[in-house]
Amino acid sequence: xxxxxxxxxxxxxxxxxxxxxxxxxxxxxxxxxxxxxxxxxxxxxxxxxxxxxxxxxxxxxxxxxxxxxxxxxxxxxxxxxxxxxxxxxxxxxxxxxxxxxxxxxxxxxxxxxx
Amino acid sequence: xxxxxxxxxxxxxxxxxxxxxxxxxxxxxxxxxxxxxxxxxxxxxxxxxxxxxxxxxxxxxxxxxxxxxxxxxxxxxxxxxxxxxxxxxxxxxxxxxxxxxxxxxxxxxxxxxxxxx
Numbered sequence: 001x002x003x004x005x006x007x008x009x010x011x012x013x014x015x016x017x018x019x020x021x022x023x024x025x026x027x028x029x030x031x032x033x034x035x036x037x038x039x040x041x042x043x044x045x046x047x048x049x050x051x052x053x054x055x056x057x058x059x060x061x062x063x064x065x066x067x068x069x070x071x072x073x074x075x076x077x078x079x080x081x082x083x084x085x086x087x088x089x090x091x092x093x094x095x096x097x098x099x100x101x102x103x104x105x106x107x108x109x110x111x112x113x114x
Numbered sequence: 115x116x117x118x119x120x121x122x123x124x125x126x127x128x129x130x131x132x133x134x135x136x137x138x139x140x141x142x143x144x145x146x147x148x149x150x151x152x153x154x155x156x157x158x159x160x161x162x163x164x165x166x167x168x169x170x171x172x173x174x175x176x177x178x179x180x181x182x183x184x185x186x187x188x189x190x191x192x193x194x195x196x197x198x199x200x201x202x203x204x205x206x207x208x209x210x211x212x213x214x215x216x217x218x219x220x221x222x223x224x225x226x227x228x229x230x231x
Contacts, residue, residue, distance in 0.1 A: 004156075031217075034219070041224070041225070041227070042224050042225070043118070043204050043205075043206070043222025043223050043224050043225050044157075044204075044222050045222070046219055046220075046221075049219065089156075089157075093217070100217045102159075103156075104156035104157040105156060106154070106155070106156050107156075
C-alpha cells in the first residue's frame with residue numbers, strides 16, 4: 001500500500017535553533033518528492049522538489065535530503081525564525097499506469113517560540 | 115500570494131442550505147483542483163479539471179458539485195451537506211495536467227473554512 005509517514009507529529013523549538021523533520025514513504029514506483037509549508041489558515045506552499053537522482057537540495061535555510069534506497073527524506077531547518085511556525089507536509093509522486101499521482105503525508109506541526 | 119484566490123474565506127451553513135465556493139487563478143494555468151483538508155487527515159483530492167474538462171472525480175458524494183466555466187475559474191456548489199463535511203477546502207492550479215496530476219507543481223489558494231451546523 002502506498003503510504004507517506006511523517007515524524008514527529010509535532011515539534012516545539014526555540015528561535016534560532018535547528019531542527020530536522022522526517023518523511024518515510026512506501027510509494028512505488030517513485031517519481032519525485034516535495035516538501036510543502038502550510039501556515040495556519042493558508043494553503044500549502046512548495047519548498048523543494050526532489051527527483052530520484054537528487055540527494056540534497058537547499059532553499060535558503062531549508063535543506064531537504066532524499067535517500068531513495070531507504071525511501072526516506074528529511075527537511076532540515078537552520079537558525080529557525082518565528083515565521084517558520086507552520087505545518088510541513090511531505091508529498092510523494094508515483095506513477096500509476098500512464099498517470100502520475102500524489103500521496104500526501106499528515107504533516108509535522110512546528111512551533112518556534114521566542 | 116500564490117496567484118490563486120478563494121472566496122469566501124469562511125462559511126457557516128446549515129445542512130439544508132445551498133452555497134458555492136469560488137476559486138480564481140491568475141497564473142495562466144490549464145489545470146485546477148479541489149481538495150478537502152480535515153483535521154488529522156492528509157489532503158484529499160476531490161476533483162481535477164484540465165482545460166475546463168473534469169478529468170478526476172475521487173468518489174466524492176453528489177452533494178458536492180464542481181463547475182469550471184473557463185480555465186481561470188472553478189466553483190464548488192454545496193447542498194444538503196453533513197456536519198462531517200466541515201473542513202478547509204483548498205483550490206489549487208497547475209501549469210498542465212498531461213501525464214497525470216502528480217506531474218506538475220500545484221499552487222494553492224488560502225482555502226475556505228467551511229462549518230456545517
